[in-house]
Amino acid sequence: MFDLDKWQEIFSTIKKNRLRTFLTGFSVAWGIFMLIILLGSGRGLENGVRNQFKGSVNNGIWISSGRTTMAYQGFKPGRDIKFTNEDYERVKETIDGIDVISARSMININNTISYKNEYGNFTISPCHPGYAIIKDVKIEEGRFLNDIDLQKYRKVVAISTIVRDALFKNGDKKKAVGKYIKISGVPFKVVGVFSDEGLEDEQRRVYIPIYTAQRVFFGSNEIDQVSLTTGDKTIDEVDAMVEQIRKQFSAIHKFDVEDHRAISIWNKAQDFKRTMDLFAGIRLFVWIVGIGTIIAGIVGVSNIMIIVVKERTKEIGIRKAIGATPYSIVSTIIAESILITAFAGYVGLILGIGLLELISKALPPIEFFVNPEADLRVAVSATILLVVSGTLAGLFPALKAAGIRPIEALRDE
Amino acid sequence: MIELKGLHKSYITGNNKLHVLKGLDLIIEQGELVSVMGSSGSGKSTLLNVLGILDSYDNGSYKLNNTLMSNLTEKKAAHFRNNMIGFVFQSFNLISFKNAMENVALPLYYQRVGRKTRNKIAMEYLDKMGIKDWAEHMPNELSGGQKQRVAIARAMISKPKVILADEPTGALDSTTSLEVMDLFREINKSGITMIIVTHERDISEKTNRIIQLKDGIIESDLISKN
Numbered sequence: 001m002f003d004l005d006k007w008q009e010i011f012s013t014i015k016k017n018r019l020r021t022f023l024t025g026f027s028v029a030w031g032i033f034m035l036i037i038l039l040g041s042g043r044g045l046e047n048g049v050r051n052q053f054k055g056s057v058n059n060g061i062w063i064s065s066g067r068t069t070m071a072y073q074g075f076k077p078g079r080d081i082k083f084t085n086e087d088y089e090r091v092k093e094t095i096d097g098i099d100v101i102s103a104r105s106m107i108n109i110n111n112t113i114s115y116k117n118e119y120g121n122f123t124i125s126p127c128h129p130g131y132a133i134i135k136d137v138k139i140e141e142g143r144f145l146n147d148i149d150l151q152k153y154r155k156v157v158a159i160s161t162i163v164r165d166a167l168f169k170n171g172d173k174k175k176a177v178g179k180y181i182k183i184s185g186v187p188f189k190v191v192g193v194f195s196d197e198g199l200e201d202e203q204r205r206v207y208i209p210i211y212t213a214q215r216v217f218f219g220s221n222e223i224d225q226v227s228l229t230t231g232d233k234t235i236d237e238v239d240a241m242v243e244q245i246r247k248q249f250s251a252i253h254k255f256d257v258e259d260h261r262a263i264s265i266w267n268k269a270q271d272f273k274r275t276m277d278l279f280a281g282i283r284l285f286v287w288i289v290g291i292g293t294i295i296a297g298i299v300g301v302s303n304i305m306i307i308v309v310k311e312r313t314k315e316i317g318i319r320k321a322i323g324a325t326p327y328s329i330v331s332t333i334i335a336e337s338i339l340i341t342a343f344a345g346y347v348g349l350i351l352g353i354g355l356l357e358l359i360s361k362a363l364p365p366i367e368f369f370v371n372p373e374a375d376l377r378v379a380v381s382a383t384i385l386l387v388v389s390g391t392l393a394g395l396f397p398a399l400k401a402a403g404i405r406p407i408e409a410l411r412d413e
Numbered sequence: 414m415i416e417l418k419g420l421h422k423s424y425i426t427g428n429n430k431l432h433v434l435k436g437l438d439l440i441i442e443q444g445e446l447v448s449v450m451g452s453s454g455s456g457k458s459t460l461l462n463v464l465g466i467l468d469s470y471d472n473g474s475y476k477l478n479n480t481l482m483s484n485l486t487e488k489k490a491a492h493f494r495n496n497m498i499g500f501v502f503q504s505f506n507l508i509s510f511k512n513a514m515e516n517v518a519l520p521l522y523y524q525r526v527g528r529k530t531r532n533k534i535a536m537e538y539l540d541k542m543g544i545k546d547w548a549e550h551m552p553n554e555l556s557g558g559q560k561q562r563v564a565i566a567r568a569m570i571s572k573p574k575v576i577l578a579d580e581p582t583g584a585l586d587s588t589t590s591l592e593v594m595d596l597f598r599e600i601n602k603s604g605i606t607m608i609i610v611t612h613e614r615d616i617s618e619k620t621n622r623i624i625q626l627k628d629g630i631i632e633s634d635l636i637s638k639n
């Protein structure tokens with residue numbers, strides 16, 4: 001039921017009353033715009049921080065060797081703490097509640113990796129099979145390292161998709177698994193290809209069995225890091241595990257328990273929870289401010305609609321005197337209000353989303369601000385809310401003005 | 414055409430009740446040219462508003478074209494206002510954001526006449542009123558006489574049975590007033606009943622029947638020769 005003539009009448013009224021159209025529209029557009037910016041920034045911040053947590057499981061603990069900073073039992077500060085396979089074995093045997101565990105070595109080996117004529121520099125990362133779970137990598141082809149690889153000192157390697165793409169060109173790309181690549185000149189058999197959502201340099205890794213690496217490249221049983229996951233333990237239980245680990249290492253390696261530089265223990269679960277708690281707070285804040293913005297918008301648009309209809313009482317009287325029905329008057333005012341507020345809401349939506357796009361495009365990639373998109377459903381619902389409340393606010397005075405005798409409406413000055 | 418029997422109307426303001434029309438009996442036939450006179454506050458405008466269904470009455474009866482005008486829904490009332498009655502206000506009552514032509518055309522909008530057609534008809538009426546050149550002007554760019562002509566054109570465009578004019582010349586100088594009266598006589602000749610409220614004797618003398626109101630009753634009702 002599209003009445004062209006009616007819409008022409010509505011458009012001509014809108015066109016000739018620019019200021020009030022602008023004021024009505026502005027309060028809606030502004031409210032929606034601010035809401036989008038608010039929701040978008042909140043989301044962008046959260047996405048950014050969540051990304052920081054990607055690339056490893058959230059219930060991991062990383063124990064890394066460091067250097068003492070406190071004197072202890074006659075030792076001077078500044079002593080390097082060195083881990084060996086024994087540390088790995090001991091943690092594995094004596095600490096309760098470990099789900100998966102892996103040692104890692106960070107010693108630099110000549111990191112040139114080649115296949116046929118293709119070569120490149122990548123990070124060679126010796127580890128146990130469990131590291132695939134701790135690092136949260138996704139196996140794309142083949143498999144990760146397994147226990148037998150380690151026991152038998154096999155020269156096998158799991159490579160990242162980036163490494164695969166760099167070494168295996170064109171036709172070879174799909175056939176990387178089973179091929180031999182040279183790591184520091186030593187041939188290793190590719191057993192699998194994985195992808196990793198972590199930082200870029202973590203995506204440029206190849207993983208080889210740690211015992212193989214020790215035998216082939218290091219000639220020692222040194223390791224640099226022990227990492228493990230804690231299953232579904234509570235934060236408190238994990239804290240207790242961390243304490244136990246710290247005490248044990250301090251006793252074995254003879255450093256002060258309070259010396260947090262001798263070994264560093266990163267408890268991701270705690271970090272993660274703290275950050276997520278912070279975001280629960282930020283989300284609540286965003287919601288409160290967002291609801292406040294919407295309420296301000298509702299009050300603004302309702303106010304203007306009431307004034308607009310009041311201001312139009314005399315016009316309504318004139319229209320009635322020449323034969324307008326109450327229905328035609330009310331429906332015109334309502335259609336006009338819906339048109340203005342819906343269009344303004346749309347404009348606010350577009351401007352808000354446009355600005356967010358601009359921000360994420362124009363700004364250099366900031367690690368803590370990623371994909372600042374607003375929840376469209378929330379924005380659209382808010383628009384509808386504003387449209388409805390503006391319309392309702394206009395409806396009652398319009399009904400009243402349309403229902404009274406024309407002479408009363410005409411008397412209105 | 415118009416038939417009043419014992420028509421009463423009071424205004425209630427706060428606790429006071431002001432009895433304005435105190436039992437009017439009046440019959441006006443189709444095609445008459447009538448003026449209503451009387452001192453200020455005698456109830457002329459009140460009577461005209463009731464006749465134009467712009468206001469309600471309390472007691473008695475008002476029949477327009479043999480239909481009783483009481484307890485009408487606003488929708489029915491709108492229909493009568495649109496089809497039977499043209500109203501010319503003393504204060505013009507033009508819509509300020511519409512130009513002269515659009516103001517004149519507005520009654521036809523409510524008769525669902527298309528935009529082009531109604532604007533064309535409006536131009537014809539503006540031409541008749543001699544203000545065709547001002548069609549695109551906004552009301553605030555028009556003189557009092559021009560505004561009154563626009564208002565008259567608007568009252569005529571729906572070809573009503575009766576035109577009610579409340580002091581249509583009140584804001585005009587005497588020459589313009591007489592021009593407007595000549596227009597009314599023209600309109601009346603086409604068979605439209607005209608009821609004109611006025612204070613001015615030389616205006617009422619141009620009508621065929623003069624009704625004198627005094628304190629809400631008809632004091633005299635004289636049919637003149639012309």
Ligand SMILES: Nc1ncnc2c1ncn2[C@@H]1O[C@H](COP(=O)(O)OP(=O)(O)OP(=O)(O)O)[C@@H](O)[C@H]1O
Pocket residue numbers: 424425426431433451452453454455456457458459460
């Ligand atoms: N809306 C109203 N509420 C209360 N009293 C009113 C109202 N309109 C008119 N009156 C009163 O009714 C009486 C008649 O008013 P009306 O306007 O009919 O007079 P009039 O004859 O048209 O006078 P004038 O020649 O000054 O226009 C006046 O005393 C006026 O004060």
Ligand SMILES: [Mg+2]
Pocket residue numbers: 457458459
């Ligand atoms: Mg009067």
